[in-house]
Amino acid sequence: MRDTRLRGRPGGGPGAAPAEVFEQHRAVLTGVAYRMLGRFADAEDVVQEAWLRWAGADHGAVREPRAYLVRTTTRLALDRLRQVQSRRETYVGEWLPEPRATDTPPPPDAEAHVLRAESVSLALLVVLETLSPLERAVFVLREAFGYPYADIAAILGRAEPAVRQLAGRARRHVEAREQRFDADPALGADIAQRFLAACATGDLAGLLALLAPDVRLIGDGGGVQKAPRRVLRTADHVGRFLHAVSTDTPPAMGVAIREVNGAPAIVITSHGAPHTVIVLETTGGLVSCVFLLTNPGKLTGVA
Template identity: 35%
Template sequence: MDIETLYRSHKPLLFSLAYRMLGSVMDAEDIVQEAFLSLDDVPPEKIRNVKAYLCKIVTNRSIDRLRSASKLREQYVGPWLPEPLVFETDEQDDPFQQYLRKESISTAYLLLLEQLTWTERVVFLLREVLHYDYEEIAEIVNKSSANCRKIFSRAKKSLGYEPDRSEFPDLKNHPLVERFNHALTTGNTTQLLEFLSADAVLFTDGGGKVKSALRPIFGADRITRFFTGIRPSAPADLSCQIRWVNGQPGIVARVGGQLQGVFSFDIVKGRIRSIYLVTNPDKLTCLS
């Protein structure tokens, strides 16, 4: 069994599964590594389907981490947002980037998945995103295929959401993100009213580690006042660059070269409906 070849072939799929389950880049990377290391402990003849075996390992370890983190999540200060997945470059020939940019990993989609139970989330992801048949899913989650079919139907109905599968060929093709970036960097935050939905929502995740809004901010007017209020205290060397964030154009903010926050967006009918700002330093560690 050529572990290196298997790693190149299956890492994007396994990472996307773990990341959607956990909302953590670091945990997803760790679990994928552990899954491949576990192959050394099992005789090759005992594994009928390597991909299904690896998916099962990743699924089970993701659930274990969710269980251990449940208490911490209950005590989390302010809104909880997934750890942003950021690509600092636009490497068109990177197969890992290409795979993830075509997947449903937007912040809005990940937050919807949080509404599902762990079992529902696994079954839904394996069926809807990874296109497994129900027999394969049943083997991974240790349930009957008929039960998995019912779980999937319930989960899909519960979500009631179709992810935006738009492809962005480059980082300079989304005018709303560019205009948002321009408003931030120039300080002309009143421009936000021109392209925010009237019922837009701003979520800021500082995790109690840095100053941030402890509750979501509702409405374009209030969001504009929020950014207008904090703009005078922004350092002179604040810089914002458009980068790939969760498979879509987003914004990375730095002060003096040090990462300070990551913006991602939910855009519906030509307007920004949701803004997600992660400033919790623990969630930016792998990007610094």
């Protein structure tokens, strides 16, 4: 079926080479695939497959390349998501999405920066893991990229009323489980600095003062590196765990405060390579969730 129903900006202009057209839309395609899959390597595989489909397509029959490419990428991501979900059932410990550095200069519009940050936050991506593949696709296309319901229906090959039902169900599920976090980058950076100082100096009291009473710590070592295999809860448990492990430093350690998935993060390197990423989600000026990632296969996005 030709892409005549999907609205979108024509790409490349008359006579543009297929590779040029594809590159113009690569960022959007990668964004869709990453939010769908939570892992950049899987997203890159999907985008590469989308390129192969596009390279072999009848370009003269495609009126809107962007719409064609988003539809192809979304459907490929759906297929990949169903495959990887079975692998995650045997994953050692908690499974977290792959972190991505987002500390590029923010857009001049502060609201646009917040929307960008929220759409890739680790907390949101974790909640999206609990949706069905179709619900996740609809939520990503609608909430993160603002696609109209008619366009999403065409992308997924579903009736528009069914897409609206999926969107409503997904939104209610996300709203019931997602926690709202502080959006002030300056506040987040200040808390990260104080958090890092407390850990570095062994200041348990100072660390506990930064943690919300109901703070959670979610670790992902993938069975390869040390990380809690269960979620830690309460300030006392989380604080004492962080205090205990802060002395276990890797060789040739480097430390930097970065923005990762729209939130302040502490990136620890060993011999120049990422070793540990600690993403801090804050609410009301206190750390309400700590994501601790040590699985080396997931840290390439912060190198």
